[in-house]
Amino acid sequence: MRPIIGITSYVLPATWGVWTDLPSALVPHDYTEAIRLAGGRAVILPPDDHDPDVLDRLDGLLLAGGPDLQPSLYGQDHGAHTVTDPERDTAELLLLRAALDRDLPVLGVCRGMQMLAVAAGGTLHQHLPDVLGHEKHRPGPGIYGEQHATFVPGSRIAGLMGPDTTINCFHHQGIDGAGSLTVTGRASDGLPEAVEDPSHRFVLGVQWHPEVGRDRRLFGALVVAASKETR
Template sequence: MRPIIGITTYVESATWGVWRDLPTTLIPHDYVAAVSQAGGRPVLLPEHEDTDVLGMLDGLVLAGGPDLDPRFYGAEPEPLTVTRPDRDRAEMLLARRALDMEVPVLGICRGMQLLTVAAGGTLHQHLPDVLGHEKHRPAPGVYGEHDASFEPGSRIAGLMGDDLAIRCFHHQGVADAGKLTVTGRAEDGLAEAVEDPDRRFVLGVQWHPEVVRDERLFGALVAAARQHRSS
């Protein structure tokens, strides 16, 4: 049986067929396809503040999405910060409980930021104010392309090998990684990967590996999920 991988979801207004602007629980199909292609059984997780579902999961993907509420790291929202409070509360509970239970976790974009804040870290709320450029979110729907550098001996360095190209889309970023270790950076010094070397599998990446169905990262999550199931 394939390991069961939960994927967090959005609630957004969506239109399809004869239906218009309905509040809808959804996630880009790339996440589902990437987990399935890597050998996992994807299960979508709607917003819910009950974390008991983790007892049925072998691994967890914290997906991308809107900004995380700055109050989780002791700051007030800035003008360009856009949050989803219900999702923030539910996913913060889920992330913290997953860490406590040693459930393997892969955080993607917002998911990496969520992992960081769950581990006591903080975020920059608008990167152009800090970095002086828009290269991490160059235009609506356009990914920023970077060459990252990875810490030798880290999990992400072992997974990525000589392939340093990443594609990202975000206007916030990690300021302080808290208890996590920054193991990857963009050329401007911004954290692009974090991990917890003391846990079985806790990895966050600021880019979007699901878009290219990157089996290195999703395969590593599935492998850790198999170990979690058998332990």
């Protein structure tokens, strides 16, 4: 049986067929297809703050991208450029903390990496142009910013990426302090682009969007870590 990977989802108005602006739980197909191509079975998880019992049926957890985290989660006031989804924050933090307690393999993408950092006691920059003086991490609507990252030798992400240092970003927030996580990758401007938790079997966060290229290195590593044969 393929490892079952739960993917956290957006709740947004969507339109198809005769239905217009219908509130929908969804994720971009790139995420589910990346898991399938890596040998896993993708299951979409709508926000649910009742309990984390769904983890009993999962072999791994993928924290997908999405809106900004509530600044109150890391001790800041709400900035002018910050757009949040409190319901999703609450549900994902519940899932993440329970997954970490169970040592379930976790991969965080973009917002998901920031969620990992905040859960580990870290903090975020709420608007990178104010800090870095440029918008290379989010050049424009729907446009990914191509960057070249530097990875810490011997880290999990360095082993997965090999000589390929090209990453494609779309975010206006970023990690300031990583809390108890280890920063293992940075962009040329010094912004953290990868974090890991060596105290767990597999906890990896990346600030870029590997699902767009359906990167089998990262999703394959998650699926392998989630496989019952590797436990």
